[in-house]
Amino acid sequence: MSADPKLQIEKLLQAALASVAPEHVSTPIHLERPKQAGHGDFATNLALQLAKPLKRNPRELAALLLAELPASGQILKAEVAGAGFINFTLAADAKTVVVGEVLARGAAFGRGASKGVKVQVEFVSANPTGPLHVGHGRGAAYGASLASVLDFAGYEVFREYYTNDAGRQMDILALSTWLRYVALFGIEVDFPPNGYQGDYVLGMARELRAAHADRFARISAAQILEGTPGLPDAARKDDEAKDQREAHLDALISNAKRLLGQDYPWVHGFALNEQLGDCREDLESFGVHFDRWFSEKSLFDTGLVDRAVAELEARGHVYVQDGAKWFRSTSFGDEKDRVVQRDNGQYTYFASDIAYHLNKFERGFDRIIDVWGADHHGYIARVKGAVAALGLPADRLDVALVQFAVLYKNGQKASMSTRSGEFVTLRSLREDVGNDACRFFYVLRKSDQHLDFDLDLAKSQSNENPVYYIQYAHARVCSVLQQWGGDVSDLASADLARLDNERELALCARLAAYPEVVQNAASDYAPHQIAFYLKDLAGDFHSWYNAERILVDDEGLKLARIALACAVRAVLASGLRMLGVSALESM
RNA sequence: GCGCUCGUAGCUCAAUGGAUAGAGUACUGGCCUCCGAAGCCAGGGGUUGUGGGUUCGAUCCCCGCCGAGCGCGCCA
Numbered sequence: 001m002s003a004d005p006k007l008q009i010e011k012l013l014q015a016a017l018a019s020v021a022p023e024h025v026s027t028p029i030h031l032e033r034p035k036q037a038g039h040g041d042f043a044t045n046l047a048l049q050l051a052k053p054l055k056r057n058p059r060e061l062a063a064l065l066l067a068e069l070p071a072s073g074q075i076l077k078a079e080v081a082g083a084g085f086i087n088f089t090l091a092a093d094a095k096t097v098v099v100g101e102v103l104a105r106g107a108a109f110g111r112g113a114s115k116g117v118k119v120q121v122e123f124v125s126a127n128p129t130g131p132l133h134v135g136h137g138r139g140a141a142y143g144a145s146l147a148s149v150l151d152f153a154g155y156e157v158f159r160e161y162y163t164n165d166a167g168r169q170m171d172i173l174a175l176s177t178w179l180r181y182v183a184l185f186g187i188e189v190d191f192p193p194n195g196y197q198g199d200y201v202l203g204m205a206r207e208l209r210a211a212h213a214d215r216f217a218r219i220s221a222a223q224i225l226e227g228t229p230g231l232p233d234a235a236r237k238d239d240e241a242k243d244q245r246e247a248h249l250d251a252l253i254s255n256a257k258r259l260l261g262q263d264y265p266w267v268h269g270f271a272l273n274e275q276l277g278d279c280r281e282d283l284e285s286f287g288v289h290f291d292r293w294f295s296e297k298s299l300f301d302t303g304l305v306d307r308a309v310a311e312l313e314a315r316g317h318v319y320v321q322d323g324a325k326w327f328r329s330t331s332f333g334d335e336k337d338r339v340v341q342r343d344n345g346q347y348t349y350f351a352s353d354i355a356y357h358l359n360k361f362e363r364g365f366d367r368i369i370d371v372w373g374a375d376h377h378g379y380i381a382r383v384k385g386a387v388a389a390l391g392l393p394a395d396r397l398d399v400a401l402v403q404f405a406v407l408y409k410n411g412q413k414a415s416m417s418t419r420s421g422e423f424v425t426l427r428s429l430r431e432d433v434g435n436d437a438c439r440f441f442y443v444l445r446k447s448d449q450h451l452d453f454d455l456d457l458a459k460s461q462s463n464e465n466p467v468y469y470i471q472y473a474h475a476r477v478c479s480v481l482q483q484w485g486g487d488v489s490d491l492a493s494a495d496l497a498r499l500d501n502e503r504e505l506a507l508c509a510r511l512a513a514y515p516e517v518v519q520n521a522a523s524d525y526a527p528h529q530i531a532f533y534l535k536d537l538a539g540d541f542h543s544w545y546n547a548e549r550i551l552v553d554d555e556g557l558k559l560a561r562i563a564l565a566c567a568v569r570a571v572l573a574s575g576l577r578m579l580g581v582s583a584l585e586s587m
Numbered sequence: 588g589c590g591c592u593c594g595u596a597g598c599u600c601a602a603u604g605g606a607u608a609g610a611g612u613a614c615u616g617g618c619c620u621c622c623g624a625a626g627c628c629a630g631g632g633g634u635u636g637u638g639g640g641u642u643c644g645a646u647c648c649c650c651g652c653c654g655a656g657c658g659c660g661c662c663a
Contacts, residue, residue, distance in 0.1 A: 036606070045605065051643065058643070082606045083643065127663065169663055246662090324661050335590070335659080342661040349663050377591050378658045403592070404656070445600060448592065450656065452599070457612095466611065468625050480622050520603070532601065535610075546618085546627040587625075 005074050005094045005512075006031055009042055012075075013086075016068040017046065020061070024050060033513055040077070040087035041095070041509060047084040058084025095505050096496040098512040102567035103491055107574055110514040112154030112522070119155045120360060121147045122294075123371035124283065125162040128275040129173040130198055132282055134453060135373065137426040138405040141442035141580070143371040144288040145527035146400070148578040153522030158365070161290045162356060165272055166297040167349065171253045172196060173275070174268040178216065178256055180205035182224070185217040189224050190231055192249050204274050208267070216267060219259050227251060282427050286435060287580040299355045305347050308355040308390070309340055317389045327354075332385030353379075354386040361392045368396055369525070374403045374448075400525050405442070405451040424455065433458045433465075439580045440467035443527050466535055470572060471584045473538035473545075477569040478585040480550050484562055491563040498560035503544040507564060510540050514571050527579065534575045541568050 013029050021027075027049060034043045047062035054061065062080040069078060074094040081087045102109045123143025126136045144159075151157040164170070176195040180202050183189075191197070208216065228251035232241040257264045276293070283289070299305050309325065312318050317328050323343030327350075330337050340351040360368050372379070380399045388394040407424055430438050432455070441458060444466065445451055458465070481488070499508065514533070521529040550561045573583040 030603085032603075032605085034606080035602080035609080039606070043606085048605080048643070085606070129663095164663065167663060322661080326661090339661045344661080346661085348661065373657095374592065375657055380591085401592070406656085449600075450593070454599085457599090464612080464625080469611090472623080472625050476623060476626085483622060524603085528601085532610085539610085542626055543628090545622085546624095549622065551622050586623090 005090050005097075006042065008072060008074050009044075009088055012070050012072055013044060013046060013065070015070050016065045019068040020064050021050060021054060024053065033509070033516075034087065037506070039081065039085070040079075040089040042088040042090075043081075043085050044088075045085055047080075047086065051084065062086050092500060092505065093497060095508045095512070096499045098508050099494075099496055099499070099563050099567045100492070102511060102570050103488075103563060106570060107577075109570060110518050110574055111152055112515070112519060114156070115154040117155050117366045118158065118364065119150055119367045119369060120158045120160060120363075120365040121150070121369045121371065122160045122162055122360075123147075124288070125164070126279065127164045127169050128272055128279055129169050130196060130275065131200060132279055132426040133423040134407050134426055134429050135405050137286070137429060137438065138442045138447075138451060139371055139373060139402050140283060140286060140288045140426070141439050142400075142402050142447050142527065144286075145439075145443050145530070145579050146369070146371070146525055148580070149518065149521050149527050149530060152574075152578055153518050155367075155522070158292070159290045161293045162296065163276065163293055164296050164349075165276075166300060166352065168253075170268065170272060172249065173201075174264070174271045175249070175253050175256050176201050177204045177208065177271045178260070178267055179224075179252075181208045182217045182219070184209050185214055187217060187219065187221050187224070189221045192231070192245065192252060193234065194245050194249055200278075204271055207274070208270065216260060216263055223259060224252065224255055226255060228255070286426070286430060287439065294356070296352050296356070299352050299359065300347075304359060305351050305355040308358045309347070309351055311358070312340070312354070312386070312389055315389060315391065327382075327386060327389070329382045329385040329389075332381075332388050334381040334385050338382050350379075350382065350386075353383060354390075357383060357387050357397070358390055358392070361387070361390075361396075366396065367398065370397070370399045372399055372401055374401045377401055398525070400447060402447045403450045405453045408452060408454045408456070429455070436471070436581045437465045437467050440470075440531060441465065443579055444531050446526065446528055466531075467581060468587070469542075470534045470538040470576065471581070471587055473541045474569055474572045474576070474583045475585060475587050476545060477541075477565045477572075480565055481562065481569075484551055484558075486562070488566060491559060491566055494559040494563040495556050496560055496563065498557045499564055501548065503540070503547055504561075504564060507537075507540045507544055507568065510537050511567055511571055514575075530575050530578055534572060534579075537568065537571060537575075541565075541572075 009031060010029050013031075014025070017027065017029070018025050027046065029044060029046060030049075031042045031044050034040060047058045047065060050056075050061055051058040059080055062084045066078055066080060066086060074091055075088055076091045077089040079087055105111075121143055123146075124132075124136055124140045126132055132140070147157050147159050172194075173196050176191075176197075179189065179191060179195065184205060228248050229244055231248055232244050260267060280293070309318065312327055313325075317331065318340070319326055319328060324339045325341040326337045327340050328337050338350055339348050340354065341347050357368070370383075383399075384394045384397060387397055433441070437458070441453070442451075499505065517529060517533045521527055548561070550558070550565055552558050552561070576583045
């Protein structure tokens with residue numbers, strides 16, 4: 001009884017196929033677990049697939065295959081059904097065997113054999129210019145769960161956060177912090193509307209003052225504003241006004257750099273470290289961990305950006321126009337060519353992204369997964385194009401897009417702009433809803449679906465969140481085991497044949513499906529499948545629990561049922577762990 | 588205007604090209620002298636946006652239309 005029933009049936013079908021249609025032995029055998037209970041434990045559409053090439057009636061073919069199917073003690077019944085399906089019903093002991101397997105392997109049940117494939121998952125990668133908001137939360141929950149699922153499925157996973165610590169956005173943050181800081185000393189200049197306005201900037205300014213007094217404030221408002229174009233009327237929304245605001249901001253930044261001199265990198269670094277530290281702590285509390293925080297700046301420092309662009313040039317994919325260097329991405333499926341180096345000599349963000357991906361490939365990953373917000377979908381073509389242009393295998397790069405999480409507060413859409421400072425932070429969401437419910441809620445839907453996150457609902461009905469349903473099943477098993485008070489290791493000798501009612505066998509079938517669910521979730525990059533599976537498993541358990549008593553007087557039956565409950569607990573804990581949700585022993 | 592991602596029960600969402608499209612929630616009615624009622628059982632709820640096509644078979648693949656979100660910078 002050691003053989004996996006599914007593999008066993010596949011072999012039997014293979015034999016029948018070889019006998020009925022030897023020229024089609026290579027036809028892949030597809031076994032599915034029917035949704036309808038009346039359709040048995042496994043079903044195959046093999047006859048339907050062969051009907052066309054063999055030009056035969058599918059039901060007749062199914063009957064022929066059935067006739068040639070070798071006998072097996074594991075199969076109770078095999079029959080032709082529907083349009084030409086073959087449905088298999090397993091013998092009871094072939095169904096319950098999984099319980100012993102789960103108890104023996106424990107937390108390792110369902111874990112895929114090592115595939116020897118190195119996968120990098122890069123996710124979140126939010127600009128360190130402010131607190132993470134609820135939109136980042138979805139990327140964090142998805143990426144972390146996906147990484148765990150891949151790990152459990154047998155891949156060697158490396159988790160990475162790409163830090164945009166170079167570039168204009170960081171300069172704007174440093175400037176914003178500095179302006180708030182000098183204001184504390186009475187040096188007032190109009191705060192640029194396109195600067196970072198959140199309260200956290202003021203917080204950093206106060207910290208700066210507490211640690212360094214007026215060290216960075218020995219200047220005047222006139223010096224700060226020197227040579228700037230000034231701000232247009234706040235009401236103006238035309239392009240000219242926008243351009244002027246951007247020019248004003250850039251002038252302020254260059255003044256800050258000049259006035260602060262050696263102190264500017266210090267202020268810049270201070271703001272960066274504050275935000276990065278805050279972000280890291282936020283994610284750690286959320287159960288999201290990274291193997292590496294990769295610095296964009298390091299790509300410039302090590303000369304990799306230069307090398308990447310030079311490599312593209314050497315391969316003839318770069319041309320100069322209007323003083324700028326363009327990558328001919330249209331040759332690789334993009335809709336237009338892209339600038340990699342501006343006419344002022346500065347590299348674009350895209351250039352460092354090319355270098356970053358070159359670096360990823362040079363680190364030897366077999367597969368690279370970028371988890372991006374859906375607003376970045378326009379970048380897929382150019383990044384993949386650049387990878388291909390560098391002569392790298394672009395098919396090893398997958399971009400998983402996570403659709404926006406639109407937050408509803410008081411029935412209204414909540415803004416998520418970091419600049420304006422009006423956004424709901426991930427931290428406040430976690431505090432309101434709780435980490436477990438938060439992690440679960442985020443991955444309860446396909447990543448490519450838009451997500452309406454109703455904050456009021458999540459808060460007010462947090463007790464009705466599906467995560468509690470699963471945690472409750474886990475806690476119930478723990479409670480029963482405690483009342484039993486026996487030694488779990490004794491369960492290995494339980495007579496599983498005592499598990500014979502419909503609900504128990506259904507539960508066994510559910511447990512047996514777990515390894516397949518894990519593999520599917522991994523290959524589809526779809527951790528939500530784990531969440532839905534756990535809901536189903538918990539449902540099967542609650543249903544059984546209400547119908548049958550576990551701690552009965554009959555010692556044999558009791559042991560068998562405890563063994564089943566224990567197996568359910570192990571799989572619940574395994575799945576919850578992958579999703580970053582705690583498996584509570586009591587609640 | 589062009590491109591990407593979508594459109595499934597009142598609401599939030601599932602469904603490797605398979606059989607009668609499923610859960611939760613909300614609504615209705617039952618179940619605690621009995622291992623945890625954050626639970627269980629039963630019920631009503633659908634032309635899968637729409638019109639075609641491919642297929643033995645389409646929520647899924649292809650095309651048109653309607654609608655939603657996002658993107659179309661020498662910003663990141």
